[in-house]
Amino acid sequence: MSWKTILFGVLMTVLAGGVIYLIVTQKKVAYVDNVYLFENSKVKKELFEKFEADKKTRKAILDSLKLEVETLINSSEKDEANRLKVEQMREAYFYREQKFNEELKVLSNNYEDKIWRYINDKISIYGKDNNYDYLLGANGQGSIMFASDKENISEVVLKYINDKYEGD
Numbered sequence: 001m002s003w004k005t006i007l008f009g010v011l012m013t014v015l016a017g018g019v020i021y022l023i024v025t026q027k028k029v030a031y032v033d034n035v036y037l038f039e040n041s042k043v044k045k046e047l048f049e050k051f052e053a054d055k056k057t058r059k060a061i062l063d064s065l066k067l068e069v070e071t072l073i074n075s076s077e078k079d080e081a082n083r084l085k086v087e088q089m090r091e092a093y094f095y096r097e098q099k100f101n102e103e104l105k106v107l108s109n110n111y112e113d114k115i116w117r118y119i120n121d122k123i124s125i126y127g128k129d130n131n132y133d134y135l136l137g138a139n140g141q142g143s144i145m146f147a148s149d150k151e152n153i154s155e156v157v158l159k160y161i162n163d164k165y166e167g168d
Helices: 001-024 035-040 043-073 081-128 154-167
Strands: 029-033 134-138
Touching: 029 035, 029 154, 035 043, 035 081, 035 154, 043 081, 043 154, 081 134, 081 154
Parallel strands: 029 134
Antiparallel strands: none
16 A cells, blocks of 8 residues: 555545534524514513503603693782792602603613513523524624524524413
8 A cells, every 4th residue: 555545545534534523513503683583572562562551651640740730820820829839830740750751761671671581581492492502693783793694593583482472
């Protein structure tokens, strides 16, 4: 046997071993579009409806107070005795309006956090159930600079999230 044949055999063995190693150790990786999942999930739609209903209720209370203040202002423009009461009601209105806006911001953040916790939990379960080594999240903020569309499993994961939400 010539040294060229032996060298060729060794190289082919190393090459075959390398290919087998790459196949065996290859990780299962895909990505999801986080914004798409958030915007299209049923949990977001349901919680957004609750948020809007709560916002509407609070706005009705605030509008009622505003109407009271305006009515008192119109009825007591020439009445010096009621000016103090009008000023107190006006201050109460502005305080309530500020408090209302602060509470809405907190409520909105709470709903958003709840939605993200739910989605992230279901993505984690989906990844484990489907033997993924990594599920990456694309959010338009530069965490994934490029990914082939064939690796995008957002539709499948959205269906999974929505099915689990209906079943929960």
